[in-house]
Amino acid sequence: NAGVMQNPRHLVRRRGQEARLRCSPMKGHSHVYWYRQLPEEGLKFMVYLQKENIIDESGMPKERFSAEFPKEGPSILRIQQVVRGDSAAYFCASSPQDRQETQYFGPGTRLLVL
Amino acid sequence: AQSVTQPDIHITVSEGASLELRCNYSYGATPYLFWYVQSPGQGLQLLLKYFSGDTLVQGIKGFEAEFKRSQSSFNLRKPSVHWSDAAEYFCAVDNQAGTALIFGKGTTLSVSS
Numbered sequence: 001n002a003g004v005m006q007n008p009r010h011l012v013r014r015r016g017q018e019a020r021l022r023c024s025p026m027k028g029h030s031h032v033y034w035y036r037q038l039p040e041e042g043l044k045f046m047v048y049l050q051k052e053n054i055i056d057e058s059g060m061p062k063e064r065f066s067a068e069f070p071k072e073g074p075s076i077l078r079i080q081q082v083v084r085g086d087s088a089a090y091f092c093a094s095s096p097q098d099r100q101e102t103q104y105f106g107p108g109t110r111l112l113v114l
Numbered sequence: 115a116q117s118v119t120q121p122d123i124h125i126t127v128s129e130g131a132s133l134e135l136r137c138n139y140s141y142g143a144t145p146y147l148f149w150y151v152q153s154p155g156q157g158l159q160l161l162l163k164y165f166s167g168d169t170l171v172q173g174i175k176g177f178e179a180e181f182k183r184s185q186s187s188f189n190l191r192k193p194s195v196h197w198s199d200a201a202e203y204f205c206a207v208d209n210q211a212g213t214a215l216i217f218g219k220g221t222t223l224s225v226s227s
Contacts (some may be wrong), residue, residue: 022142
């Protein structure tokens with residue numbers, strides 16, 4: 001049973017470009033969460049999605065960031081017009097419908113903005 | 115608001131020695147508590163979790179943790195550390211709404227020979 005998949009694992013963007021990060025949850029999981037980890041920091045919650053719905057986006061920056069989890073395909077975290085401060089590791093987690101409290105994490109995408 | 119404090123930023127333990135990593139939380143009700151481990155450049159692996167019941171929880175890789183409500187603590191322990199345990203350890207609590215985990219800043223464990 002494959003775990004949570006994230007791609008790309010590493011992403012380099014220049015300031016002003018767009019970054020798209022993908023997350024495929026574990027098989028049978030219908031809940032997806034995105035977290036950001038800055039250097040020397042713990043993970044900070046960004047957004048929680050179920051299929052076609054954003055449930056909690058209280059941790060998302062108000063501008064340039066968006067997330068979706070379509071009916072088919074992976075969840076996407078999109079960052080428009082990236083800035084150097086967006087450089088971080090972005091982790092996706094998933095949980096099953098009946099055990100939302102237990103989240104399983106992917107390997108992360110390391111974003112570097114030049 | 116819920117929060118998690120891991121007082122120790124970095125700990126060094128000799129191989130074969132015992133380990134205790136501290137975690138304190140702030141929470142309005144009975145929390146769901148977690149310990150995760152992160153190896154360099156990797157994602158987070160769940161070590162153990164506490165939801166209710168027995169306050170001593172057993173996890174993978176020989177780790178255990180004890181929930182102490184009176185001290186608002188959930189310390190992680192291992193009786194004998196192996197060199198492969200060197201990693202960063204994160205304590206986390208759910209946000210009561212069940213929509214997110216709140217993490218501490220982590221403790222980096224180094225193992226000396």
